Amino acid sequence: MSIQLQNPYNQKPLSKIDNGLTDAADNFFPYKNGAYRIVSNDNYTESFGYQWNKFSEAQIDKISNVDISRTRFFAETNWDKEELDSKNILEVGSGAGRFSQIILDYTKANLYSVDFSNAVEANYKNNGTNNRLHLFQASIYELPFAKAQFDKVFCIGVLQHTPDFERSVQSLIEMAKPGAEVVVDFYAINGWWTKLHIKYLFRPFTKKLSHEKLYKKIDSNIDWLIRTYQFFSRVGLGALVNRFLPICDIDGTLPKGLPYEQLRELCVLDTFDMFSPEYDNPQKISTVTDWFKKYGMESVWGGKIYYDNCWAAVVKGIKK
Known part of the structure; x- marks a missing residue:
């Protein structure tokens, strides 16, 4: 059974036409x-x-x-x-x-x-x-x-x-x-310490940066951040120190054994995802x-x- 489409603003049924959707009141939503x-x-x-x-x-x-x-x-x-x-x-x-x-x-x-x-x-x-x-x-x-x-x-x-x-x-x-x-x-x-994290300290500033400027800052710093994160993980201090590094949680969110270039790309992506969104509301x-x-x-x-x-x-x- 197909799904009934509906204009969310007036609850009228939507019908498909060649270039979009329309309702009985001639409201139009384009297909692009x-x-x-x-x-x-x-x-x-x-x-x-x-x-x-x-x-x-x-x-x-x-x-x-x-x-x-x-x-x-x-x-x-x-x-x-x-x-x-x-x-x-x-x-x-x-x-x-x-x-x-x-x-x-x-x-x-x-x-x-x-x-x-x-x-x-x-x-x-x-x-x-x-x-x-x-x-x-x-x-x-x-x-x-x-x-x-x-x-x-x-x-x-x-x-x-x-x-x-x-x-x-x-x-x-x-x-x-x-x-x-x-x-x-x-x-x-997870506890009172959840927001004791670098992203909640930096986000008030980073989310106001242009997307291009934030991306460039992350991309230009990601290699030393990965090395530093991995060092603290190796010496057993990752759980204590890495939450204060401005990089995503590599050990907790990414698969192990990735080739470096793939790891690097995912780290840039996930770090951008940490610092750019307008909202970050854990529950x-x-x-x-x-x-x-x-x-x-x-x-x-x-x-x-x-x-x-x-x-x-x-x-x-x-x-x-």
Whole structure:
């Protein structure tokens, strides 16, 4: 069954025409470079559009030949590939399409993929040849779908970067039909020390830099930062010292044994991702599980999932 598209601003059904979407009131949303545009590029996710179009292939398994996205996706969701056949799946916050590729290549599901930034263009570049992909540039708070239609909903690597975490959770749950599963991950608050980290000291300044200037600063310093990080890890001081280095958590977020050039690219990408977003709102796992229950989920589970020397804070549940 196809998904009913809906104008999120007036709740009128949307119909496809040659160059976009329209409703009965003649509101029009264009189709451009592979995606239906419900919003413009000028929003708080502009840095992500820059990031994912610049690093459009870095996290795409079929291009990088490193199995990081597939491992993470199936570890966090625990979804059975065969059971997803012909199901309608909603992905919110697709970036360059790393998890879109996994859904499209490993299952026969129909994927409705949304990003608030023009990263949809990178996703289309990577996955647009598959006719089961339906791309939309839209806000998590104004999704262009009638409610309660999707068999599965997932949002990975996104929620901490939205302005209202709880409202974001509510918006995702509203899209799931009864019996559907919703899976999210996010930056977790592990204790009082969580925000005792270099990124929270630097972010008030770095997020105001132009994307180009921030990228150049990171790229020109990344080699000595990698060496320093690895030195402290080798001598057993990584857990104490490396959180105060302006570089991503190599040991906790990246696979071991990567060739240096690939490691370097991912470090630049993830470090840019640390310092550029407008919002960075970690949450307690217990808080997110409570929100799931508040907005109509049952069989809710929340905890840490470990995969490939990495871990993620995950909450999942079934819509009542």
